[in-house]
Amino acid sequence: MIKYLSIKYKFFVMASLGVVAIVLMSLLAQNISQDGFTRVKDVFEDSKKVQNIQQEFINPLFRLREVTLSLVMAPNDDYRSKIRINLPPLIEKLDNGFINIDKFMQESWKNYKKLVFITDSYIKKGFEEGAFTNANTAERKQFYILLAKLERLQSQQLNNSHDTYKKAKNSYERKQNLILFGALLVIVLTLLFGFIIAKNIVVSIENMQSGLGRFFDLLGRKIDKDEKIKIELSSRDEFGEMSKSINENVEVLRENLKKDITLIEDATSVVSALKKGDLHKRLNEHASSEELNRLKLVMNEMLDNLEDRIVLEIKNRTKQEQLLIQQSKLASMGKMIGNIAHQWRQPLSELSAVLMNMQIRKEHEDLSDEELKTQLMSVMLYWLICQTL
């Protein structure tokens, strides 16, 4: 699958993986925050209930107890009338509060209220001893029973709050594990995909490197010109396209090279024949290079002219002179052909150097794609230079 993707898409896939991971992580983090907020809200609500019991029941109940005891202890009715003012609002507040609480609690509250009224009625009747006794026996006992019930309720609410907190903690821990797992998964997937993609790219580069090396070896005559040189890349990415192009060019180059070599060999044969005095031999092969073909034409024309002139000279001069002249001309032509060959080999050497440079840098993993393209362009340039010679 990967091999069908271009490098940019491979990089896009890798980047997408990161983005997806970040998005997933963000969503998870958001979920955790949302969940945490909900849990904290629940804990707050439960704590509020605990506080509510304290504020709405326990505190007013203590206040009521204090007011009742103050009534009992008050030295005279002047103080008592001032203290008694506090009773109705407190009782009303507690009445309203206890409406929403369970029946047993309500019964305890009603009985406590009744006992408070008994204490107050004793005070109003002047039976202070009865008021004192009631406040410190039945009323006191009922007060502590009611208080214990409220404290139990408060404790239950506190436990609820604790449970909610515990749930929130567990949820947080689960989410934390999920994040860790997710992060790990993303890392593994990223590494896997990265590895696959990198491996794919590296394999392509290595194949490219190997193919180009062989190609340069071909150019450098280190291998036989008929030996098969092909960069084996199945990927359809830029490297695949590049290798395909290189392979095609290598074949063309090989054919051209073959033709040129044949031409040169033909030329050498012609020259050899010329050296031997065979002036009838001509360059018949066709090179890939226009310059060589032009050279062939020139040579053939030259040979025609030479033959004609030799025939003519032979005719006009002595056979020896004709021979010397013939030898001298052939020597000059051999020198010229050497120069031409030298001129042709120069770009090929450069081409070889560029390819070797590519190979070495690839081996040292010091070859970026951009530079690879640049180097390939250099290769193409030298190739063109060679073609122009």
Place this chain on the structure above:
Amino acid sequence: LWFVKLCLVFLTCTYLFSNDDIVKPIKYISNNIEKDLLLKRVKSSHIKVFIPSIPYTYVSKLINGTLFRISCAPRGWDYMMATSYTKIDELTYDITLRKNVKFQDGSPFDADIVVKNIEAFIKHPFTYTDIHNRLKSIKKLNKYRVRFYLSKPYGMFLNDLARINLYSDTYLNKFSWSGQTTGDNTKEAGPYGLGPYVLTKGYATGRKQTPIVELKANPYYYEKGLPYIENITIYTQLKTDEAVDMALNYEEKLDITPLPFNKKTEATLSRYAKLVTTSSTNNIAIYFNLMKKNSVLKNAKIRVALNKAINQENLLNFVYKKEGIVAPTSSSPNYNSIKKATKNLKPYGKGLSQEDKKSMKLVLNGLKLKIITQDRFMFLWKGIEYQLSQYGVGLSYTITTSEKDIYSYLLTNRENPQEWDMLTWGNDDWYGNHPWNTFFTYRTSSEWSAIDKDDKLQSYIEEFFSSDKESFQSIVDKIVHRVYTMAYMLAIPSPNVVLAVNKEVDYEPSSVAIMPLWKTKISKYHWSVRKGVYPENRELPMYKVEK
């Protein structure tokens, strides 16, 4: 059987579904014992009473007859052995006697025995009023009518007659009258009086008394059907805590006892006793000893400062537990005349400024005072001590359980000045709704006073003796203002009568110093007449009884 089963099921269900969280208030029973009262005297009927203050007076009122009997009525007396009187003029009174009355020994009561008693009294009168200076003679008009002659007008004459016991001929022949500081009281057990009870064991004469006095119903008592109770045991010198314990925690040990105010709640919760209260004209007299040589209390400034240091409202609320009334002087404002006289007098300690308190502290700081008191007043002294300590006054106590010891410190003081600085005496209203009850302690010629000298006050007291209805209030005003200005005593609230009374005893306390035990009834559940155990429902706490 099915009914029993049904009951069992009901009881089981009631138990199972009962709510333990519902607390029931303490149930109080009311003092509704009328239907169970014994209206006829039962031979075994018996009550036990503790009388810590002036027991001789209380005992005397139970065993002796007088022409008039002190009472809480506005005039201060009711008829007893007299049935009417006529004021002939300022110096002559005719009194009609009750007929068909016998002494406890069966001897007749008539004008002869009255004359004999009064003549004996004139020879050896008590001196705590002024009758000894004003009663000149008595004359028999007929068998049941006598005439009294005074040497000077005497507004307190009828009240004084309520203090003169009428003894039988046998007693007079044996002991006659002997005027004493605490009055003349029956010196030995025997059927010598006309009162509802016969003294059968012990005696109480004031300076001397036995710890226990036994009384038995007088079969010749003139009020038909009375008394309702056959036997009375009177304790005269129990420790307060002991008396409270006996009354509240045991059924048969003590039926009536004065209660320290801080024990009221215990009384309402008692299984056997109930709390009974009533307002009174009783007083707690706290003397300053001006007889003591070089006493700092001779300085009126210090006496006033000490009085100002007492916050009576606080004492009343926190020490008296509201059982009393604020009193600007040592006389109870429950006396109508005192109420009028003190109308414009505020208690010393009321409305003091910071400046006042500073100047009081300068006067009082470092003062050390020696206190004589009965243990029954220690709850009061703790309150006073706290208040005085705010001004740097220190107190040291000599505590006794018996009033006779108090008398030994008080009544010898004028003759041989004592070292005490302040002395407490339970001055119950022995004179019967009349301010003389406290005024007599201002009379410098009397052993009852600890004032060294005040001629102005003495002249007011002389005027008081001769006052009539019109002049009475103005002279009371003068005396009250004088003693207030001079701060001769430490003024504290006047107390109510607060008693623990057996639930099965129907006793109505008087606001004056008389215990109407002859009218007291017991119920069929009383320990002295009951057979079997005390009913459980009677052991429930009882509502306070306010008379």
